[in-house]
Amino acid sequence: MAKQLSGAGLRGQVAGKTALSTVGKSGSGLTYRGYDVKDLAQNCQFEEVAYLILKGKLPNQSELDAYKTKLRGMRGLPTALKEVLERIPKDAHPMDVLRTGCSMLGNLEMETSFDQQQDVTDRMLACFPSIICYWYRFSHDGVRVDVETDDDSIGGHFLHMLHGEKPRELHEQVMHVSLILYAEHEFNASTFTARVCASTLSDMHSCVTGAIGSLRGPLHGGANEAAMEMIEGFTSADDAEEKMMGMLERKEKIMGFGHAIYSESDPRNEIIKQWSEKLAADVGDEVLYPVSVRCEEVMWREKKLFCNADFFHASAYNFMGIPTPLFTPIFVMSRLTGWAAHVMEQRADNRIIRPSAEYTGEELRPVPAISERA
Numbered sequence: 001m002a003k004q005l006s007g008a009g010l011r012g013q014v015a016g017k018t019a020l021s022t023v024g025k026s027g028s029g030l031t032y033r034g035y036d037v038k039d040l041a042q043n044c045q046f047e048e049v050a051y052l053i054l055k056g057k058l059p060n061q062s063e064l065d066a067y068k069t070k071l072r073g074m075r076g077l078p079t080a081l082k083e084v085l086e087r088i089p090k091d092a093h094p095m096d097v098l099r100t101g102c103s104m105l106g107n108l109e110m111e112t113s114f115d116q117q118q119d120v121t122d123r124m125l126a127c128f129p130s131i132i133c134y135w136y137r138f139s140h141d142g143v144r145v146d147v148e149t150d151d152d153s154i155g156g157h158f159l160h161m162l163h164g165e166k167p168r169e170l171h172e173q174v175m176h177v178s179l180i181l182y183a184e185h186e187f188n189a190s191t192f193t194a195r196v197c198a199s200t201l202s203d204m205h206s207c208v209t210g211a212i213g214s215l216r217g218p219l220h221g222g223a224n225e226a227a228m229e230m231i232e233g234f235t236s237a238d239d240a241e242e243k244m245m246g247m248l249e250r251k252e253k254i255m256g257f258g259h260a261i262y263s264e265s266d267p268r269n270e271i272i273k274q275w276s277e278k279l280a281a282d283v284g285d286e287v288l289y290p291v292s293v294r295c296e297e298v299m300w301r302e303k304k305l306f307c308n309a310d311f312f313h314a315s316a317y318n319f320m321g322i323p324t325p326l327f328t329p330i331f332v333m334s335r336l337t338g339w340a341a342h343v344m345e346q347r348a349d350n351r352i353i354r355p356s357a358e359y360t361g362e363e364l365r366p367v368p369a370i371s372e373r374a
Contacts (some may be wrong), residue, residue: 015187016195016353020053020341023186028267032184041271046154046179047071050337053184054121054344068152074126075157076148077134078108085131090139094132094329095221099212101131106205114347120204121340128336129154132329133161154333155179163321170282171320174275178316181268181309182331184338186261190214190221194339198346199353211339212332218255223310224327226255228318230295236287237294244298256311257299268309276312279319288315 020033027036033052040049044058051059051067059067077085084104088097102124111120130147137145143164151157151166155175159167167175185191194211215221234240247254259266280289292315299305317327 015192016346018186018342018345020338020345021184021186024261028270029262029265030185030267037181037267038271041177041180044176044180046176046183046334049180049183050125053337053341054118070122071126071154072150074123075130077127077130078105080108081105081131082134082144085135086138088135088139092139093216094136094325095212095216095332097135098128098132098329098332099209099216101135102128102205102209102212105131106203106209111203111205117204117340117344117347121336121344124205124208124340125154125333125336128329128333129158129161132326132333133158136323136326137161158330158333159320159322162326167320170278174279174316174320177271177275178313178330179334181272182334184335184341188220189217190335191339191342195342195346196353198343199350201347201350204340204343207343208336208339211335215328215332215335221328221331223255223308224313224317224331225324227311228314228324228327230254230256231288231291231314232318234287234291234295237290240291240294241298244295245302248302254299256314257303257305257307259306259308262306262308265306266308269307269312272309272316273307273312276316276319279316283319285315285319288318 022031023029025031028038030037032040032049033056035052035058040052045064047068048058048064051057051064081101081104085097085101088100105124105127109120109123111117127147134145134147137143145161145164147161149157149160151160153172153176155178156167156172159171159175187195190211193214194207197207197210218226231240234243244254276292277289279285292312296307296311299307314324314327317330318324322330
């Protein structure tokens with residue numbers, strides 16, 4: 001029987017250095033390059049935070065304007081990539097679509113030198129919303145959507161393509177906040193995957209494709225989707241409490257609660273919860289938001305588990321008319337900044353990441369003749 005390792009899953013183990021973020025150490029609990037995520041979410045647009053994470057400083061107005069102009073000019077998709085997206089079936093998981101789209105982009109626009117890493121990253125940042133919306137609108141609506149919109153922001157660009165019209169200011173503002181909250185989170189599973197890949201001196205598209213694959217797993221990304229599937233099945237706050245108590249009694253897994261690093265609360269939840277409440281009031285919701293609040297109360301009362309960033313994102317996205325399967329791809333559109341910045345950081349002071357393992361198998365033994373084998 002395998003012996004349980006201390007720090008199984010590398011939890012609690014220091015696996016490298018980073019100057020990009022801290023989790024559970026200072027400020028509200030999450031900082032990007034020394035700035036508290038609460039301050040960033042209140043005072044910045046996502047493009048400012050992407051610039052900060054990727055370039056190391058907050059942009060001034062002229063730098064921000066130039067960066068947005070650059071990103072707007074990189075939203076188009078090559079014909080070959082569109083053809084690939086049109087062949088992906090409607091029932092494919094959108095995360096698989098993004099994984100394939102990123103890999104195909106790497107074939108068409110190869111990173112041949114690390115000197116290109118910033119431009120390659122900006123290209124992915126600009127066109128990932130185009131990739132997922134082009135596939136979604138074609139496979140579900142039969143529409144070849146125009147991916148070269150003139151929207152000012154990445155979030156606005158995404159909503160415009162998805163709904164076929166420019167988004168409302170409130171919705172664009174919520175997208176800024178959401179993308180900021182998801183942008184970076186230290187050595188989480190997908191980021192560590194990207195750094196391991198980078199440590200072999202692989203290209204940026206391979207590193208990001210690997211990270212998307214890690215985020216695809218339900219224990220990392222996808223909690224907002226699972227939360228939505230659960231809360232939309234409750235008819236009222238009282239119904240939610242009754243059914244959640246049953247789930248707890250049956251020891252069923254309830255997604256969107258607790259965190260590997262945070263011990264008392266997730267600072268991102270407090271922020272997105274406020275925006276979910278605003279959106280609920282905007283659409284006249286009297287079920288989904290109260291249900292979400294009751295779920296939060298029950299889990300804290302019964303298990304001392306708090307909502308993580310994903311839980312109230314579910315209702316927020318739903319209020320903006322975003323289909324549930326597209327929740328995690330929005331995570332990718334944001335976390336790409338953190339992944340790419342970690343790849344750049346790894347490349348700047350690289351040593352291949354190659355840990356050892358504790359062997360738990362058979363002792364050394366001879367190979368028996370085939371006639372002697374059971």
